Amino acid sequence: MAILRKLLLRALSLIAVVLIVLVLVVVVLGATGFSDRILSSVISEEMRAVRQQLAETIRDPQELERALREQRRELEAFYGLDKPWYVRLPQDVLRVLTLDLGEARTVATAQGSKRIQDIIAERLPRTALLFTTALVIYFLIGVWLGTLLATRPGSKLDRVLSYFAAVSFALPSWWTGILLILIFYFYLGGLLPAGGMYSTPPPEGGLARFLDLAYHAILPIFTLVLVATGPLMYVARTITLNVAQEDHVTFARAKGIPEGLVRRRHILRVAAPPIVTGLILGLVGSIAGSITTEIVFRWPGMGQLYFQAVSGQPDESLIVALTFVYTMLYALARFILEILYLILDPRVRY
Amino acid sequence: MAILEVRDLYLYYETPRGPVHAVDGVSFELPEGSALGLVGESGSGKTSLGLALLRLLPKNVDTYKGSIRLEGRELMELSDEQFRREIRWRKIAMAFQGAMNVLNPVVKVWLQIAEPLLLEKTPRPQARARVEELLELVGLSKDVADRYPHELSGGMKQRVVLAAALVMNPKVVILDEPTSALDVSIQAQIMNLLKRLKRELGLSYIFITHDIALASDLCDYLGIAYAGQIVELGTSEQVLLEPEHPYTQGLLESIPRLRSTRLPSFIPGAPPDPVDLPEGCRFRERCPKAFERCTEMPPLLQGKGAGHEVRCWLLAGR
Numbered sequence: 001m002a003i004l005r006k007l008l009l010r011a012l013s014l015i016a017v018v019l020i021v022l023v024l025v026v027v028v029l030g031a032t033g034f035s036d037r038i039l040s041s042v043i044s045e046e047m048r049a050v051r052q053q054l055a056e057t058i059r060d061p062q063e064l065e066r067a068l069r070e071q072r073r074e075l076e077a078f079y080g081l082d083k084p085w086y087v088r089l090p091q092d093v094l095r096v097l098t099l100d101l102g103e104a105r106t107v108a109t110a111q112g113s114k115r116i117q118d119i120i121a122e123r124l125p126r127t128a129l130l131f132t133t134a135l136v137i138y139f140l141i142g143v144w145l146g147t148l149l150a151t152r153p154g155s156k157l158d159r160v161l162s163y164f165a166a167v168s169f170a171l172p173s174w175w176t177g178i179l180l181i182l183i184f185y186f187y188l189g190g191l192l193p194a195g196g197m198y199s200t201p202p203p204e205g206g207l208a209r210f211l212d213l214a215y216h217a218i219l220p221i222f223t224l225v226l227v228a229t230g231p232l233m234y235v236a237r238t239i240t241l242n243v244a245q246e247d248h249v250t251f252a253r254a255k256g257i258p259e260g261l262v263r264r265r266h267i268l269r270v271a272a273p274p275i276v277t278g279l280i281l282g283l284v285g286s287i288a289g290s291i292t293t294e295i296v297f298r299w300p301g302m303g304q305l306y307f308q309a310v311s312g313q314p315d316e317s318l319i320v321a322l323t324f325v326y327t328m329l330y331a332l333a334r335f336i337l338e339i340l341y342l343i344l345d346p347r348v349r350y
Numbered sequence: 351m352a353i354l355e356v357r358d359l360y361l362y363y364e365t366p367r368g369p370v371h372a373v374d375g376v377s378f379e380l381p382e383g384s385a386l387g388l389v390g391e392s393g394s395g396k397t398s399l400g401l402a403l404l405r406l407l408p409k410n411v412d413t414y415k416g417s418i419r420l421e422g423r424e425l426m427e428l429s430d431e432q433f434r435r436e437i438r439w440r441k442i443a444m445a446f447q448g449a450m451n452v453l454n455p456v457v458k459v460w461l462q463i464a465e466p467l468l469l470e471k472t473p474r475p476q477a478r479a480r481v482e483e484l485l486e487l488v489g490l491s492k493d494v495a496d497r498y499p500h501e502l503s504g505g506m507k508q509r510v511v512l513a514a515a516l517v518m519n520p521k522v523v524i525l526d527e528p529t530s531a532l533d534v535s536i537q538a539q540i541m542n543l544l545k546r547l548k549r550e551l552g553l554s555y556i557f558i559t560h561d562i563a564l565a566s567d568l569c570d571y572l573g574i575a576y577a578g579q580i581v582e583l584g585t586s587e588q589v590l591l592e593p594e595h596p597y598t599q600g601l602l603e604s605i606p607r608l609r610s611t612r613l614p615s616f617i618p619g620a621p622p623d624p625v626d627l628p629e630g631c632r633f634r635e636r637c638p639k640a641f642e643r644c645t646e647m648p649p650l651l652q653g654k655g656a657g658h659e660v661r662c663w664l665l666a667g668r
């Protein structure tokens with residue numbers, strides 16, 4: 001029961017995080033006048049079309065101006081620009097909280113649906129494909145190398161990989177992506193594609209399509225792995241090294257336990273909770289990197305959608321909806337971490 | 351008959367500054383069913399000696415040589431794998447300072463005790479029964495078996511560590527400061543438990559401590575360690591009542607006494623740097639009785655009769 005209460009408390013605090021993020025989005029979009037500017041530019045654009053239409057039917061210039069003013073007022077009421085931001089935006093947020101994500105202005109799915117829910121349903125699997133694959137790869141490599149290095153600290157391999165970890169940690173994913181495109185697309189004569197998800201035109205047949213997808217995913221996944229492996233490896237190394245020097249490991253060896261079991265049960269098992277924490281928090285922290293990676297590789301996933309929402313002709317409902325979805329994903333990851341910790345570390349139970 | 355016989359045991363650690371003389375030519379005998387106390391300050395090499403006996407060596411070992419005979423069998427000739435399989439825990443067990451981090455925080459107590467049994471393919475229910483028996487032997491209730499270390503007090507953890515040491519019926523148990531982190535009242539309980547186990551199970555102990563008073567309570571023999579060497583060795587009576595080495599005398603004078611007006615006195619200075627040991631006698635810089643000869647040559651351990659040995663030039667003339 002105590003466990004359930006604890007989990008409930010954590011869930012409540014994560015819900016509070018989601019709400020606070022949404023409040024911040026409202027303030028950032030509204031108080032800076034960004035929201036008002038977006039809407040007035042949208043209205044101005046529509047007014048140009050209306051002016052041309054009306055100019056054909058109404059000849060009298062004064063009459064035309066009056067009709068245009070009328071039209072503008074209607075559009076402003078339609079978009080909510082007649083109300084101040086602190087009235088308009090909270091309405092958007094409340095709507096999003098009821099899971100009604102609204103409609104996008106320009107972005108649409110392949111079928112032409114403008115509902116943001118449909119757009120996300122189309123894009124999220126593409127992003128998930130990229131990131132879960134990368135995650136599995138860098139988790140396996142990072143933990144394997146990290147725990148390996150912990151058995152021989154100060155060795156040549158340790159020193160080389162520690163440098164790599166520092167470099168990997170410092171690499172921005174967008175820069176790495178551009179560099180890799182330069183190498184594998186330009187210098188190596190198109191060995192790997194520069195971006196996109198499929199060739200144009202995409203090949204026929206399920207297997208051929210899948211292989212084409214995998215071919216296009218190599219570079220972005222490689223970028224993500226390159227950037228994320230180093231820090232994870234170093235965290236795993238340091239934590240494992242600390243645990244390996246604890247007294248209970250000597251005690252286990254004194255008991256005559258074979259080295260393999262000492263490593264599994266008495267070192268890795270104890271080091272697991274903090275390593276998992278590092279992994280999940282790193283994953284959450286890599287959201288920003290995921291956006292830039294998708295942009296660099298023109299990968300039509302969630303990150304690119306976010307970029308489309310904030311750049312060029314910004315789309316307010318898309319920004320609010322995507323921020324909501326990303327924050328929910330973050331809260332979900334944190335909650336999974338809480339549950340994992342309960343399973344992995346008995347000291348957390350009380 | 352001596353169950354454990356150590357001759358000229360050396361353990362040096364390699365450091366960038368040079369080898370650390372942690373165990374520097376230590377010899378002693380441990381008669382079956384008796385307890386030998388190894389007393390010394392921090393850094394005197396007493397814990398290193400315990401680890402050397404179990405061949406639990408760190409990676410930076412420089413020298414590890416000598417002779418360790420258990421029931422007449424030379425242990426230094428065994429391969430690491432043989433040593434692990436046949437000696438560790440089965441013949442020689444070690445009870446570490448249990449109130450600290452000796453127990454794995456994420457594994458249940460019973461599994462930590464039963465681990466060596468389970469490795470020998472003992473069926474789980476049988477191993478479990480053995481653990482419960484041991485827990486009762488050390489004065490804990492059976493349900494401690496299903497707890498995690500963080501749920502236990504320091505005294506309880508120390509009892510668990512003792513139970514773990516006894517699981518394979520070892521002949522010799524090395525006790526490394528088993529009571530240092532405990533309250534005095536708990537300390538007394540553990541000491542009584544150790545005495546009872548020694549009597550009931552016929553165990554032989556090597557009791558490593560910095561507390562000579564505590565050692566005198568349990569041990570039949572005492573070895574005083576200083577800078578990696580044993581400077582005085584004998585029965586407890588010999589060492590406590592007729593201490594010959596100035597260091598032993600200093601240690602005994604530093605014990606506060608209840609019914610005496612005399613205040614405890616302290617040994618000035620600090621032990622020498624184990625990398626850069628002084629010429630001659632290692633204690634001479636702190637010794638009130640040092641004379642010329644002490645700087646010239648290191649004294650050897652000399653017999654004074656009846657097994658009482660002292661490493662001091664003061665005795666050479668007699």
